Amino acid sequence: MLDEMNEVQADLAQLIRLALAEQTEDVRLFVARLVRKYRNTDPELAEQMDLYLRAKASRTSAPMRKVVSPAPSTQPLPVDDESRLSLLKVFKDEPDREQPLLAPDLEETLSQLIQERRQIKRLASMGLNPTRSAIFVGPPGVGKTLTARWLASQLGMPLYVLDLTAVMSSLLGRSGSNLRAALDFAKQSPCVLLLDEIDAIAKRRSDDTDVGELKRLVTVILQEVDEWPATGVLLAATNHAELIDPALWRRFDLVINFKAPEIPAVKQAIKRFLGPDYAMFGRWIDILTFTFNGESFSDIERDLQRFRRAIALGTASDADLIEELVKSRALALERQSRIDLAVLLAKQTRLSQHSISDITGVSRDTIRKYTNEQPAAAKKTSKGKLNA
């Protein structure tokens, strides 16, 4: 027993020595020897080492060998070898999650995807597979991650999110095995796997010297998209469609475009994000919609959450908040939009033309011209304050 321990210790010491000297090739050979050595005395350890070895070897020798994985329940979440941080974020949501705000065409595409899963047997009886993979493309904060989460909840599956920026920031030599570990884990049981910020690989490729390693990472993903089991769904998300390898692009069953919300969606978003406080802000809806137009859902949500906190604590009135918001946005607008905003403010608030002119930078003459008003002084009473 003591002898055996000493031998394990000696092997460990040798392994550490080689690893710290960054003699990767020697580490690999040594581990291969250890796999053979421990196969009989400690099959579990041998198997584990073999897995690591194959993940490592697969990057130098395409085509990849399939890893035989143990049963799902026995498998813990994969972690980064060095930091021990979990590689995957897990979401297990109830199916009653609120649906994200989605453009009509997008909603249709997703509902088809859900139907396919609900009627998977019917499809199978006709020799058809359900959609297995999709890539979400769009600017930040418009609901890509949120939709992945909702979709998983609708399918009654857990969502695992693999942030590729995090994978890529691990030592380059480890990115490959980290990626493999996460993919292998996700393939074992029905789930939705989201490869978030998949452009991280491409970005890294353009400013890194180790091009070979990155190509192999792309190869790993290419192959996975092709072979993803129909029991699960593989999703990817990116802000940068232009950075995605065309070969990768082609392999997804679906390309789903997320866009910044348009006017009706902005309006809906304002209603949703204000929740019970909508009653109070309802009268500003046109001004809010105008001001938030062109912004992402998450930016809109952030401002409205701030409003709600201020109202809850009584630190500002709704009119103050609106005025401050409009001020912060107005000067960045194009001239015509500033005029439109000025007109809207003139019609829907009791701000004086003087204040509106201050806020929007549009002259009082122009405001008068557009609102077809007499140059009257009737609105002077509540100068400087919004007060509907």
Ligand SMILES: Nc1ncnc2c1ncn2[C@@H]1O[C@H](COP(=O)(O)OP(=O)(O)OP(=O)(O)O)[C@@H](O)[C@H]1O
């Ligand atoms: N379509 C939407 N419907 C409702 N809320 C949304 C929507 N899009 C974004 N939000 C709000 O904004 C937050 C951030 O959205 P999400 O993380 O899904 O954006 P994303 O598109 O994944 O952005 P990124 O590209 O930066 O990862 C969500 O948690 C949600 O509160």
Ligand SMILES: [Mg+2]
């Ligand atoms: Mg996201």
